[in-house]
Amino acid sequence: MQTPSSTDELKSIAATEFRWDAAGSSESHRYLAAPVVRYLRASGAKNVLDLGCGNGNFTAFLAAQGFTMQGCDGSSSGLAIARAASPSIPFFQHDFAAPLADSYREKYDAVVSMEVIEHLLLPRMLMKSAYEALLPGGTFVLSTPYHGYLKNLLLALTNQFDDHWHPLRDFGHIKFFSCNTLLALLEECGFEVVSYTRAGRIPPLACSMVVAGRKK
Secondary structure: OOOOOHHHHHHOOOOOOOOOOOOOOOHHHHHHHHHHHHHHHHHOOOEEEEEOOOOOHHHHHHHHOOOEEEEEEOOHHHHHHHHHHOOOOOEEEOOOOOOOOHHHOOOEEEEEEEOOHHHOOOHHHHHHHHHHHEEEEEEEEEEEEOOOHHHHHHHHHOOOHHHHHOOOOOOOOOOOOOHHHHHHHHHHOOEEEEEEEEEOOOHHHOOEEEEEEEEO
């Protein structure tokens, strides 16, 4: 039997949801914060929904930057932590495989979704929720791990795919986007791409992509 990778050994779980057991920021927040805030400020957004907010830490960070925030997630454990850590921010539960409730439609200047879409079997449902939540002309800021030829080659050569993909974790990574496929998905789902950047490390080995799209 193959020895589990450190990621699987320490973090992988069998679960009925993406399970959260701690508050605090993730490593990705360090390199995603600057481009996300830059895109939101450039759009003039004030009222923002964090779609797939997890434990609410990034939602609280954006609130501290002056945005009026609301967060939603499908994970009960994540929402419990978010509500306890940030009682002044409204959070609600939303299943990304279901339509967005009418009370949240066309309500927000901007929607952010950080490192969520790669966990979803049906990524277009996340895009649909973002589109429905936005006011006409609103901005959707999305991040997901970057995949390109050189990075994927190095992951293969150094045998790091298990650590990168978390295959033993239920609700782990199941969708892997390149720049071309991510931008094509936004266009297909009714967004005009406004800005794109890579974040974390040098561009050919970037950790993530961050894209901003405007609701058509």
